[in-house]
Amino acid sequence: MITGGVSDEAASASAFRLGLPNLGDGVGLRHVHFPHLMATAPSEWGVDWFEIISENFLDHHGYAAHVLERIAAHRPVVMHGVSLSIGSIGPLDRVYLRKLRELAERIRPAWISDHLCWTGINGRNTHDLLPMLLTEQSLAHVGDRVRAVQDYLGRELILENPSSYLTFHASQMSEAEFLARLADATGCGLLLDVNNVYVSATNHGFDPVAYIERLPAEHIVQIHLAGPSDCGTHLIDTHDQPVPSAVWRLYALAQERTAGGVATLLEWDANIPPFAALLDELGKAKAARSGAMPEAGEVRPVAVGALSTPIDFQLSR
Ligand SMILES: [Fe+2]
Numbered sequence: 207m208i209t210g211g212v213s214d215e216a217a218s219a220s221a222f223r224l225g226l227p228n229l230g231d232g233v234g235l236r237h238v239h240f241p242h243l244m245a246t247a248p249s250e251w252g253v254d255w256f257e258i259i260s261e262n263f264l265d266h267h268g269y270a271a272h273v274l275e276r277i278a279a280h281r282p283v284v285m286h287g288v289s290l291s292i293g294s295i296g297p298l299d300r301v302y303l304r305k306l307r308e309l310a311e312r313i314r315p316a317w318i319s320d321h322l323c324w325t326g327i328n329g330r331n332t333h334d335l336l337p338m339l340l341t342e343q344s345l346a347h348v349g350d351r352v353r354a355v356q357d358y359l360g361r362e363l364i365l366e367n368p369s370s371y372l373t374f375h376a377s378q379m380s381e382a383e384f385l386a387r388l389a390d391a392t393g394c395g396l397l398l399d400v401n402n403v404y405v406s407a408t409n410h411g412f413d414p415v416a417y418i419e420r421l422p423a424e425h426i427v428q429i430h431l432a433g434p435s436d437c438g439t440h441l442i443d444t445h446d447q448p449v450p451s452a453v454w455r456l457y458a459l460a461q462e463r464t465a466g467g468v469a470t471l472l473e474w475d476a477n478i479p480p481f482a483a484l485l486d487e488l489g490k491a492k493a494a495r496s497g498a499m500p501e502a503g504e505v506r507p508v509a510v511g512a513l514s515t516p517i518d519f520q521l522s523r
Contacts, residue, residue: 223427224362224395226317229282229469230254231488236474237262240273242481248280252485255316257471260287263313264305278313284428284471285315286397289331292351292365293324293338303358310359317427319364319397322348322385337370340377340384345391352392364427365389366397369405369434369443380412382420389425396421399430400456401449401473405441414456423463431457431491432473435508444508446476448487451502458494467495 232255235243243251256277263274277283289302310318323335338344355363367385379387389396398421400414407414433447449457449472461467472488479487490500 226427228467229316231491232256232471233484233488234473236478238478239481255282257284257286260285261289264309282316283313285318287320289325290320291325293348296327307359317364319366321366321368323368335368339374340379345384345387349388349391352394362395364395364397366399367402369402371409373410382417386420386422389422395427396425397428398426398460400460401432401434401453404453404456405434405443409440418460426464426468428469429460430471430473434505436505437508444476445473447506450505454494454500454502461495
C-alpha cells in the first residue's frame with residue numbers, strides 16, 4: 207500500500223542514511239513507459255519511487271517535463287546524472303550544475319546522484335563513464351570537487367561505483383577504499399550498484415564480497431540492480447536483461463550490511479520490457495530481502511542490436 211508517496215514497508219524502515227529516507231523499491235523512468243504511466247492512476251503504478259536520468263530533463267520543457275511533473279506529484283523522485291564528470295581534471299561545468307540545481311528546485315528530488323568517473327575533457331562529453339586513476343592525489347582532487355558540488359547544490363552528493371573494463375597500474379588503492387575514504391572526507395553518500403560491483407569484480411578478478419564489506423554502510427543511501435551481458439572474456443554493464451543470481455546474492459549482502467534497508471532501484475535501459483514485467487523483476491527484491499533468494503539465471507550473451515543507453519530519447523534530438 208502506498209501512503210503519501212512512500213510504501214508502508216519503506217516508511218516503517220528504521221534506518222536512515224545521512225538523514226535520507228529509505229524510499230522503498232523503484233524503477234528508472236524511461237520514455238517507453240510514459241504512455242502507460244500517463245494512462246494509469248498513480249495508485250496502480252506499483253512502485254514506491256522513480257529515478258530519472260537528469261540529462262533527459264535538463265532542457266526538456268515539453269511532454270517529458272509534463273510527465274515528470276505528474277510523476278513527482280505522486281512519488282518521490284531521485285535525480286541520477288551521467289555528466290557531472292566529478293573525476294575530471296577540467297573545471298566543473300558550471301552551466302550543467304546550474305541546470306541541475308534548477309531542475310532540483312522544480313521537482314524537489316529526494317537526492318541527486320552521479321558516478322565516480324570522468325566523462326570527457328576540454329568540454330567534450332564522451333557519454334561514457336570513464337574509469338578513475340585511484341591515487342592519493344586523485345582522491346584529494348575529487349574530494350575538493352565533491353565539496354564544491356555539495357556547496358553549490360546545498361545537499362550531499364550521492365556517488366555511484368561505476369562498472370569498469372580497465373584499471374591503471376599507477377592506482378594506489380582499491381575502488382572500494384577510494385569510495386570509503388571519499389565518503390569519510392566529504393560526507394557524500396554512496397549509491398551502491400551491486401551489478402557494477404559484479405561486472406568489475408568479474409572483469410578485474412577481485413572479490414565482490416570484500417568490496418561491499420569495505421564500503422561504509424552508513425553512507426549507502428541507495429542500491430542499483432541491473433542485468434549485465436556476457437561477452438565471453440568480460441561482462442558489459444548493459445542493463446538489458448533480468449538480474450542474474452550472482453547479483454541477487456550481492457544485493458542480499460548489501461541489504462544485510464545496511465541493516466534496516468536501503469532504497470532499491472532496478473535499472474533497465476535496452477530491450478526494455480513492458481512496465482508489468484519490470485514490476486515482476488523489481489518484486490524479486492522484496493523476496494531477496496526476506497531471505498528467499500529469487501529464481502534467476504546466469505548472465506546471458508549480449509543482445510544483437512541492443513542500444514543500451516538511459517538517454518536514448520535525447521539522442522534523437
Ligand atoms: Fe547503476
